[in-house]
Amino acid sequence: MLHPQSMAKIGILGPDTEMERTIGALHKMRVLHIVEHKKKADLDIGAPLAKASRLSDILVKTRSLCAALEIKEKIQPTKESFSLNVIEKEITNAEKEIAAAQQNLRDTEAEKKRKQELKEKLGFLQAVGLEPEMLGPFESLAVFAGQLADAAAFEVDLKKITSHYHLIHSNNPIALFVTIKKSADAQALLGQYHFSPIDLSALTDLKGSVSKNSALLEQSIRQLEQEKQDILASLESFRKKRAANWLKYVSYMEQELEKAEAPLKFGKTEEAFVIHGWVPEGKLEKTIGLLNKATSERLYIEKMPIDKHDKVPVELENPKAVRPFEFLMRMYTLPLYKELDPTFFLFMSFPLLFGFMLGDMGYGLTSLILFWLLKKKFPQARAFFDTLLFASLATIFFGALFGEFFGEEVLFGYELPHILSRTHQMMALLVLAIAVGVVHVNAGLIAGFFNAKKAHGFKKAFFEKLSWIVLQAGVALLALSLTKTLALHWSIGAAIIALAVVFLYLGEGINGLVELPGIFSNILSYARLMAIGLASVQLALVINEFAKEFFHAGGISIVWGVLLLVIGHVINLAVGLLGSFLHSLRLHYVEFFTKFFKGGGTPFQAFGVKTQGG
Amino acid sequence: MAVDINTGLIALGAAAAIGVSAIAAAMAEKTIGAAAVGAMAEKEELFGKGLILTVIPETIVIFGLVIAIMIIGMAGAA
Numbered sequence: 001m002l003h004p005q006s007m008a009k010i011g012i013l014g015p016d017t018e019m020e021r022t023i024g025a026l027h028k029m030r031v032l033h034i035v036e037h038k039k040k041a042d043l044d045i046g047a048p049l050a051k052a053s054r055l056s057d058i059l060v061k062t063r064s065l066c067a068a069l070e071i072k073e074k075i076q077p078t079k080e081s082f083s084l085n086v087i088e089k090e091i092t093n094a095e096k097e098i099a100a101a102q103q104n105l106r107d108t109e110a111e112k113k114r115k116q117e118l119k120e121k122l123g124f125l126q127a128v129g130l131e132p133e134m135l136g137p138f139e140s141l142a143v144f145a146g147q148l149a150d151a152a153a154f155e156v157d158l159k160k161i162t163s164h165y166h167l168i169h170s171n172n173p174i175a176l177f178v179t180i181k182k183s184a185d186a187q188a189l190l191g192q193y194h195f196s197p198i199d200l201s202a203l204t205d206l207k208g209s210v211s212k213n214s215a216l217l218e219q220s221i222r223q224l225e226q227e228k229q230d231i232l233a234s235l236e237s238f239r240k241k242r243a244a245n246w247l248k249y250v251s252y253m254e255q256e257l258e259k260a261e262a263p264l265k266f267g268k269t270e271e272a273f274v275i276h277g278w279v280p281e282g283k284l285e286k287t288i289g290l291l292n293k294a295t296s297e298r299l300y301i302e303k304m305p306i307d308k309h310d311k312v313p314v315e316l317e318n319p320k321a322v323r324p325f326e327f328l329m330r331m332y333t334l335p336l337y338k339e340l341d342p343t344f345f346l347f348m349s350f351p352l353l354f355g356f357m358l359g360d361m362g363y364g365l366t367s368l369i370l371f372w373l374l375k376k377k378f379p380q381a382r383a384f385f386d387t388l389l390f391a392s393l394a395t396i397f398f399g400a401l402f403g404e405f406f407g408e409e410v411l412f413g414y415e416l417p418h419i420l421s422r423t424h425q426m427m428a429l430l431v432l433a434i435a436v437g438v439v440h441v442n443a444g445l446i447a448g449f450f451n452a453k454k455a456h457g458f459k460k461a462f463f464e465k466l467s468w469i470v471l472q473a474g475v476a477l478l479a480l481s482l483t484k485t486l487a488l489h490w491s492i493g494a495a496i497i498a499l500a501v502v503f504l505y506l507g508e509g510i511n512g513l514v515e516l517p518g519i520f521s522n523i524l525s526y527a528r529l530m531a532i533g534l535a536s537v538q539l540a541l542v543i544n545e546f547a548k549e550f551f552h553a554g555g556i557s558i559v560w561g562v563l564l565l566v567i568g569h570v571i572n573l574a575v576g577l578l579g580s581f582l583h584s585l586r587l588h589y590v591e592f593f594t595k596f597f598k599g600g601g602t603p604f605q606a607f608g609v610k611t612q613g614g
Numbered sequence: 615m616a617v618d619i620n621t622g623l624i625a626l627g628a629a630a631a632i633g634v635s636a637i638a639a640a641m642a643e644k645t646i647g648a649a650a651v652g653a654m655a656e657k658e659e660l661f662g663k664g665l666i667l668t669v670i671p672e673t674i675v676i677f678g679l680v681i682a683i684m685i686i687g688m689a690g691a692a
Contacts, residue, residue: 331662426683521673528676535679582669589666 004334004341004601005317007033008284009306012275012291014299019266019273020049023259025294026275027608031287033278033313034607037267046263046273051084055260058088059253065091066246068098069239077612078251087249094242098235105231112224119217121203125210128168128175132206132213142183144176144190146197154193161185173198255611262607278313278604312337314601322347324386332589333599340451342588342597349440349592350387350584355394356436357532357580359422360540362406363573364395391581406569407540422530422537429530437526438472440592441519445469448596463507465595468519471500475520522591528583536576543568628682635678642671 010032014022026032039045124145125132135143148154151169158165158176165186166177178186206213267274279287288301306312314334316326318341325346335341358364371392375385403409403418410416422429445465452461478493480486504512543565550561593599650664 332666333662427687430680430683524677525673527680528673531676531679534683582665583672586666586669586672589662590670 001318001322001344002340003317004337004339005315005604006281007278007306007312007315007337007604008281009304009310009312010277010279010284010288011302011304012277012299013272013302014295015272018295018298019263020259021295022273022275022291022299023262025291027255027259027262027612029287029290030606030608030612031279031283032275032607033604034262034265035276035278036265037274037276040267043267043269043274046266046268048263049260052257052260054084055253055257058084058091059250059257061091061095062087062246062250062253065094065098066243066250068102069235069243071239071243071246073243073247075247075251075254077255078248080248080252082249082252087253091249094238098238101231101235101238105228105235108224108228108231112221112228115217115221115224118202119214119221121198121200122210122214122217124173124198125200125203126214127170127173129170130168130175131209132203135200135204137204140180141177142180142186144174144178144186144195144197145200146174146195147172148174148190148193148195150193154189157189157193158186161189251611255608258608258611277607280315280604311602313604315604316341316343318343318347324383324390325350327383328387328585328588330603332593334601334603335597335599336601338455339598339601340447340596342447342593345443345447345592346588347390350588351390351394353436353440353529353584353587354391354580355396355398356433356529357583358391358395358536358576359398359402359533360404360406360537360576361396361399362404362569363536363576364392364397364399366573367395367577368392388577388581391584395580404537407537407544422533423541426530426534429534430527433526433529434523436529437523437591440526440587441523441595442469442472444592444595451596460507463503464512465507467500467503467507468595470503471497471516471519472523474498474500522594525591526587528587532576532579532583536572536579539572539575540569543572624685624688628685631685632675632678632682635681636675639671639675639678642674643668646671 012022037043037045122132128145135145148169149172151167151172151174155167158167162179162182162185164179164182168175176186176190263273265275267276284303291299291301314337316329316334318326322344325343328346328350329335329341329343355364358367368389371385371388375382375389378385399405401419402422403416404422405411405416408416409418409421409423420428420432445468449461449465452464456464474493474496476493477486477488477496478490481488481490481493501513501516504516508515547561547565547568550557550564647668650660650668653660654664
């Protein structure tokens, strides 16, 4: 519980003929954390199995098809196996089918767009009252059609050039017929009036009236839209039919590829392979047994001594109730293999510090219900919400100690029983907060002492960690004798401090001396337990006071009062939860962990978990 | 309500203690927060460390609040 799972270092040596069987067995067992082999002169890195490149080829194709069909479901690990030939055939056929359907879709859309443009142009003709065959081409006439802002002013100027023209205009769209001889002049004039021409050349081929053509176009646009919907529907049914299968294919191929690429982590001679890795101590025997069975005992498996420089992978091991707090550990860093695993300490003190800060029965109950619902809604974040459920329980507990319910100490005329009132006994609360700090920090130092003792022996551990406790005792004695609380001469306290400083210098060198004031700012930092709690109570009280004013006013004001209560307390609860969570976490990470915890462990990742799940 | 000038000055002292320390904490946190988000964009696992580094200067404002409360306590005694 207080240490990561113990690991055994093993080496597996076998002939090439057994490699695939070995990989298969290891992949299925999911117990070996493979250490990547570094290339050496006498031991090269293994090459992927022969099927790897074909596998990854088909896998990429399948994935791109899934993307094309917008198959977004999460891939569930499958236990089925498939023939690669069958998959390849199906994927290649589907690829062609989908490509054809998509090409068809694009063509239909392009055609539909062309017809729509044509219809818009017909609309223009209708606006100026012309028929398609009136657009020419003519021998003696030039035709201009388009948008012109000020047709009346243009006509005045046009009359100065020629009188042989015909101008049709209905507001903006105009059509102008002018003799060929004057067309250049007319065009120049049109240019001055910011004329924007419309290309009607596509319309000259049309036979019959505008209205008849419009109706025809309308019909074929509808038809094209129908065709487009049909193609989309067929793609959709294709997707529905194949999605489940393809996801299985992807999962199968991912697993096979993981196996096929495993030799990249192995050491390799011409005829044999070597695997180095870590297996949880408890599973070692079973692993060796299964490996021997799978390969008819053709492997040489050896348990090797753990070297000081080995980076042992870390797998946390805690009772069920404590396990959610591993999430908070992972968010920071994993412990090293040799270190204490602080998850249990987190389990003990995180909810307490959280509850101390929020400390309100009303808020505790609300957050308990809230996180319980959220846990049901988002099962993937279960660990996170579990830690918060513990914290909510602690909040209710401290709420009972402080006698607070949504900030109020008096409910319907009854004063809630309390051990300490946060609003009225601030100084006592501050002293209590600092006392919690002293206990917590020193618990960290003691944990650090055991860690250091294990790593460097008693003497070093004593100087490094326990001298901090001696220092605190000295400062406390000095303060007590200076304030005459204790009938002692001040020099006794001072002497103990001096002794502690010497110890520290012996333990941590100059660094220790530089950090001397650090321990006190660490302890004082626990004043936040009081400060954050007080801020949240005061805010709750302000909300309640305002709401009471509204309630006394009566009438419609009561509605405002209720709204104010709800919104105010929701905001205060949100701020309180965030603040308590962050600060409780911070007190652990910064003030507590720095006393004993280094961290930086490599997570244990068993071969096969990536594609098959834990 | 007549309040003598000394009480007012004590209240202003308390306000300065919490106000100035809050500004200081905000300035420190601004820089750290920006850097932490930058680091997280590169490497998402740094969220935990980034979060912790970001709330480190919050201690300043908490000390400020404690001092402010102590000053107000003085006013009550005066």
